Amino acid sequence: MTLTRNPPRAAAPDRRRRGVRPASRSRSRALPYVLLLPAALGILGTLVYPVFQLVALSFQRENLADLIRRTTTWVGLDNYTRTLTDPQFWTVLPRTIAFALTCAGLTLLIGTLCALLLRAASPWARLALSSGLVVAWATPVFIGAVIWRWLFDSEFGVVNHLLTVTGLCECRGHGWFLTGGQATFVLVVIIVWGAVPFVALSVYGGLLTVPPELHEAARVDGAGATRIFFSITFPLLRPVYTILLVLSLIWDMKVFPQIWFTTKGGPYESTVMLGVYIYNKGINASQFGAASSIAVLMTLLLVGLSWLYVRALRQEAS
Amino acid sequence: MKKALVNVACLLVCAFFVFPVYWMATTALKPDSDILRHTPKLVPSPVHWDNFREILTASGFWNAMRSSLLVTGAVVLLGMAVSFLAAVALARFRFRGRTAFLLAIIIVQMIPGEALFIPFYLMLRDARLLGTYAGLVIVYMSFTLPFAVWMLRGFVTAVPAELEQAAMVDGASRFQAFRKVVFPLVAPGLMATSVFSWITAWTEFTYAYVLLDEPARYTLPVYIQSFIGRYATDYGPQMAVATLFTLPVVVFFLIIQRRAVAGLSAGAVKG
Numbered sequence: 270m271t272l273t274r275n276p277p278r279a280a281a282p283d284r285r286r287r288g289v290r291p292a293s294r295s296r297s298r299a300l301p302y303v304l305l306l307p308a309a310l311g312i313l314g315t316l317v318y319p320v321f322q323l324v325a326l327s328f329q330r331e332n333l334a335d336l337i338r339r340t341t342t343w344v345g346l347d348n349y350t351r352t353l354t355d356p357q358f359w360t361v362l363p364r365t366i367a368f369a370l371t372c373a374g375l376t377l378l379i380g381t382l383c384a385l386l387l388r389a390a391s392p393w394a395r396l397a398l399s400s401g402l403v404v405a406w407a408t409p410v411f412i413g414a415v416i417w418r419w420l421f422d423s424e425f426g427v428v429n430h431l432l433t434v435t436g437l438c439e440c441r442g443h444g445w446f447l448t449g450g451q452a453t454f455v456l457v458v459i460i461v462w463g464a465v466p467f468v469a470l471s472v473y474g475g476l477l478t479v480p481p482e483l484h485e486a487a488r489v490d491g492a493g494a495t496r497i498f499f500s501i502t503f504p505l506l507r508p509v510y511t512i513l514l515v516l517s518l519i520w521d522m523k524v525f526p527q528i529w530f531t532t533k534g535g536p537y538e539s540t541v542m543l544g545v546y547i548y549n550k551g552i553n554a555s556q557f558g559a560a561s562s563i564a565v566l567m568t569l570l571l572v573g574l575s576w577l578y579v580r581a582l583r584q585e586a587s
Numbered sequence: 588m589k590k591a592l593v594n595v596a597c598l599l600v601c602a603f604f605v606f607p608v609y610w611m612a613t614t615a616l617k618p619d620s621d622i623l624r625h626t627p628k629l630v631p632s633p634v635h636w637d638n639f640r641e642i643l644t645a646s647g648f649w650n651a652m653r654s655s656l657l658v659t660g661a662v663v664l665l666g667m668a669v670s671f672l673a674a675v676a677l678a679r680f681r682f683r684g685r686t687a688f689l690l691a692i693i694i695v696q697m698i699p700g701e702a703l704f705i706p707f708y709l710m711l712r713d714a715r716l717l718g719t720y721a722g723l724v725i726v727y728m729s730f731t732l733p734f735a736v737w738m739l740r741g742f743v744t745a746v747p748a749e750l751e752q753a754a755m756v757d758g759a760s761r762f763q764a765f766r767k768v769v770f771p772l773v774a775p776g777l778m779a780t781s782v783f784s785w786i787t788a789w790t791e792f793t794y795a796y797v798l799l800d801e802p803a804r805y806t807l808p809v810y811i812q813s814f815i816g817r818y819a820t821d822y823g824p825q826m827a828v829a830t831l832f833t834l835p836v837v838v839f840f841l842i843i844q845r846r847a848v849a850g851l852s853a854g855a856v857k858g
Contacts, residue, residue: 297761298682300676300680301676301677301679301680301682301685302676302682304672304673304675304676305672305673305676305677305688307668307669307672307673308669308670308672308673308732308736309673309688311669311728311729311732312691312692312695312729312732312733315725315726315728315729315732316695316698316729316733317695318706318710319703319706319707319710319729320698320703320706322706322709322710323702323703323705323706326705326706326709336709383600386593386596386597386600387597389590389593390590390593390594390597391590391593391594393594394593394594394597394598395597397597397598397601398597398598398600398601400601401600401601401602401604401605402601402604403840403841404604404605404608404837405604405605405607405608406840407833407836407837407840407841408607408608408833408836408837409786409789409790409808409832409833409836410790411790411792411808411811411812412611412790412811412829412832412833413607415611415811415825415826415829416607416608416610416611416826416829417607418815418820419610419611419614419820419822419825419826420607420610422822424623424625425622425623425624425625425627427610427627430625430626430627441625462603462604462607465604466604519699523699523701523702525701525793526792526793526808529792529793529796529812530792530812530815543701544701547701547702547704547705548704548797551704551705551708552704552705552708552797557705557709560704560705561705561706564702564703564704564705565702567699567701567702568698568699568702571697571699571702572697572698575696575697576697579693
């Protein structure tokens with residue numbers, strides 16, 4: 270508003286701005302802070318403070334006994350050394366990263382193919398596909414996991430039935446959650462299914478901004494469809510892809526419900542990712558200090574990724 | 588010819604994305620004898636409503652529905668009041684600390700909720716709020732608030748300040764100008780933002796699972812999870828609840844999808 274920018278006048282009533290009484294000047298200076306106060310308190314109390322507590326906990330020995338006795342023992346970097354020398358951490362971390370990269374890569378690939386289909390299709394087919402995508406997008410992630418678990422049911426699941434009927438394999442009664450590899454495959458399907466719609470519609474939105482003349486010109490010059498995509502479309506959409514890649518990686522690194530509704534980390538802990546690892550250590554085993562150190566490391570990783578995201582956003586804006 | 592191929596491909600891909608949702612709804616409409624069958628029936632015939640009847644007479648379902656409605660209602664009402672005030676401050680005033688606050692809102696959104704299990708658990712335990720609705724509301728507010736402030740700020744900024752100034756020149760007080768001119772124009776944005784917060788709180792599973800221990804207080808997502816048995820899952824009723832749970836989400840999602848994107852970009856472009 271203009272109020273605070275103008276130099277203060279004498280207390281005489283100002284006819285040009287009669288909605289504003291002189292007494293309200295100091296009040297209006299405080300007003301934005303008053304309006305902001307509840308939100309600021311909320312964010313401080315329920316986000317900033319827990320983060321501080323998380324960091325503090327990661328330097329304490331804090332297990333169930335300490336909690337009950339309400340004692341606090343500072344142990345310096347003990348939790349971190351223990352986490353960083355824990356062989357399980359070094360299986361879970363690379364696994365989570367590989368998993369997130371696989372999911373994000375597949376999501377971007379399939380999302381792009383869907384976007385290209387959307388652009389090439391007739392209006393009615395485009396409407397059908399985009400509505401289908403929106404339905405999958407709107408489905409809550411854990412519901413997606415609930416459904417896919419049922420589709421992959423060993424005895425009565427549709428997937429085994431279809432595989433058997435089409436002659437791809439004699440899969441009746443095949444259990445998908447008995448080996449780590451296959452259980453991970455199902456998780457990838459669940460996550461990619463849920464993540465593709467957002468990517469496909471975003472890329473499609475980006476495709477619409479590419480001037481058709483560019484394609485026309487390239488085609489006249491004899492470029493094929495693949496060549497046109499990699500030499501014209503992709504470079505133009507690079508900022509969009511950066512953002513989508515980073516966002517997908519962040520989302521796929523912290524998966525929890527999808528795992529909890531299907532494998533719970535099994536079989537033999539082969540699908541334990543960082544989120545489940547923290548849950549098992551912290552909530553199940555009550556090793557709050559040790560779990561906090563893992564959570565701090567995970568946060569650093571994700572905030573690093575988010576920082577890339579914000580940078581990409583700003584680049585696109587400028 | 589090529590166009591026809593593309594169209595067919597579109598339909599196939601569409602089927603891949605829709606089929607799971609279709610299968611959820613139709614499984615809910617089948618009797619156990621059709622669910623537990625080696626050759627599944629593509630269409631439920633005859634349509635069988637017993638799963639829904641069973642769910643709608645189960646006390647667990649109504650408890651969970653009440654929990655979910657109470658928690659999401661509180662999150663949306665409180666969250667909208669708080670974030671709307673903040674959005675007005677950020678969109679309509681220039682004051683010291685404004686940029687810092689905006690930056691804080693962006694940074695805070697990077698904190699992964701999954702990493703805060705433990706501090707939240709201990710904080711709520713110390714406040715004796717573990718296993719209560721209030722505790723869950725606090726947690727959900729913390730996840731929805733920064734985003735809601737950000738989104739609403741976009742909507743308020745999109746209403747030109749000149750409109751309000753014109754009303755004030757015509758003799759309205761600042762509050763009147765706001766209530767009669769700006770508020771009606773922001774109302775759709777407020778609606779979209781509340782739906783967004785509502786969906787976030789309604790579909791949240793992890794914290795509800797960690798923080799609620801009493802089955803009588805389970806929210807719907809935790810209730811749906813409780814169908815998964817150690818050896819077998821009762822698929823018919825589970826799919827019936829899942830369908831009832833998902834339906835309003837899809838409907839609301841369709842309503843706000845475009846508007847939410849508009850609000851986000853408005854917030855991003857204007858400083």
